[in-house]
Amino acid sequence: MARARKAQERQTAHEQTHAPSAPLPRIESPIVPHQSIGGRALVAVVAIMTYLASLTTGAVMLVRANAAEWQTEILREVTIQIRPGPGRDLDAGVRAAVEIARSFDGISEVRPYTKEESARLLEPWLGSGLAVDDLPVPRVIVVKLASGGTLDVASLRKMLTDKVQGASLDDHRGWIDRMRAMADFVVLGGILVLALVIAATILSVSFATSGAMAANRPVIEVLHFIGARHRYIAGQFQRHFLWLGLKGGAIGGIAAILTFALIAPVEALIRGSAGAEQFAALFGSITMGFAGYVVVVLQVVLIAAVASEASRHTVNRVIASI
Amino acid sequence: MGQEILRDLTFRIEPQSFQFLTGPSGAGKTSLLKMLFLSLKPTRGLITLFGQDTSTLNGDGLAALRRRIGIVFQDFRLLDHMTTYENVTLPFRIMGREEDTYRREVIELLQWVGLGHRMWALPPVLSGGEKQRAAIARAVIAQPHLLLADEPTGNVDPSLGRRLLHLFMELNKSGTSIVIATHDIALMDQFDARRLVLHDGRLHLYD
Secondary structure (H helix, E strand, C coil): CHHHHHHHHHHHHHHHHHCCCCCCCCCCCCCCCCCCHHHHHHHHHHHHHHHHHHHHHHHHHHHHHHHHHHHHHHHCEEEEEECCCCCCCHHHHHHHHHHHHHCCCCEEEEEECCHHHHHHHHHHHHCCCCCHHHCCCCEEEEEEECCCCCCCHHHHHHHHHHHCCCEEEECCHHHHHHHHHHHHHHHHHHHHHHHHHHHHHHHHHHHHHHHHHHCCHHHHHHHHHCCCCHHHHHHHHHHHHHHHHHHHHHHHHHHHHHHHHHHHHHHHHHECEHHHHHHHHHHCCCCCHHHHHHHHHHHHHHHHHHHHHHHHHHHHHHHHHC | CCCCCCCCCCCCCCCCCEEEEECCCCCCHHHHHHHHCCCCCCCCCCCEECCEEHHHCCHHHHHHHHCCEEEECCCCCCCCCCCHHHHHHHHHHHHCCCHHHCHHHHHHHHHHCCCHHHCCCCHHHCCHHHHHHHHHHHHHCCCCCEEEEECCCCCCCHHHHHHHHHHHHHHHHCCCEEEEECCCHHHHHCCCCEEEEEECCEEEEEC
């Protein structure tokens, strides 16, 4: 009797299931719940930390690139100075120095500054309308080096000092050494700060992931008890947290890229002010460049991998504690 | 070492057997069930499941054994973010089976335990009895070799309790060994089965 009733019930169920109007249920929920307060907090933490790390990286790369550019530019030229002295004909000295310089290999251009140009160089300090003839202003010749060529600086210096009175050659060595030391120091400091920021990012993302995982303990337990392999459980969480990490990382990374992109228009707005000019002279154009984008993407991937790995670690810890 | 809850237990659960595990509260029924589903390791002694010494198995080996065991928890342990249907499909999902291969089976079982109209409902909106039935459906859906149920009729009315008992009996007929931990004398009286009675940490068998 009971068997007949059960058969009837099963039949009814079957009919209901296969009725044309009955919508069939489907698996739509992921094994790891997507929406959780912990998950949202993790995305926020990852976004903020990625933003800070990307800004630091961008700044370090910017300083490094500009330091290299300054050095290259300075290395590409040397300066000859003819100092005035009693009874010296500066114009003749300039002509002689130019001749000597042009006779050397590895030089692309020799350009003597005229009196007017020399006066213009002094304008910031001495004002305009300067009567250069009344002042013992040295004359300057800029010698541009040919790319790929090598100039025998020592021979040029010797010949100039021997043949032209009051002539001296400055290859900017002192400047370059000081600039290199300064740039190295700034880059080193930047790398140190970047290492600290990345370490802080890894720690905070690890803790935030563990926090977000706390709410998922029942999921891990149920999967474990119904016979899911540990790799399967860990895989579910790793994928989920990798996605959260990538989401947060993308938000932070894009925000950092936009910040760098916005610096140029802001710079244009304030252009003309003394600060802006100094800034432009020091840093040139503020752009991240291809390498910058690559580093930001690598950071996003690294931070997402940290979140994913931290979730795997938490899964293993929870399973071990069951 | 803490207090010894169970001691000197030697028993065997035969294939296709049916038994009630009973005893006063605190006698160790849940602890014994936990040992049977490999959630608790005995401080000493040996548990052999399906011919394998459980102490020698690694994680994957234990997981493979657990897949042959269905468990009904006293507190249901349904996942709140999944519908009733999705909760019941979990054992198939972790095996990597395609949904099309088991959808009809799951729907039929849910209809049969009276949850046909609650397939889309999330556990927080289910009553205690509905949660109980969903938990039972999840435990039996993959036709385990051994079913362990902790107070499976504790939250349902006598009529549904009888129906669930019939479900266990049907499952038993199809080859599953059943262990039902219960206080419910009325339930035990409905079916003449072996009784494992725990008292003062020791087990008394009544075949």
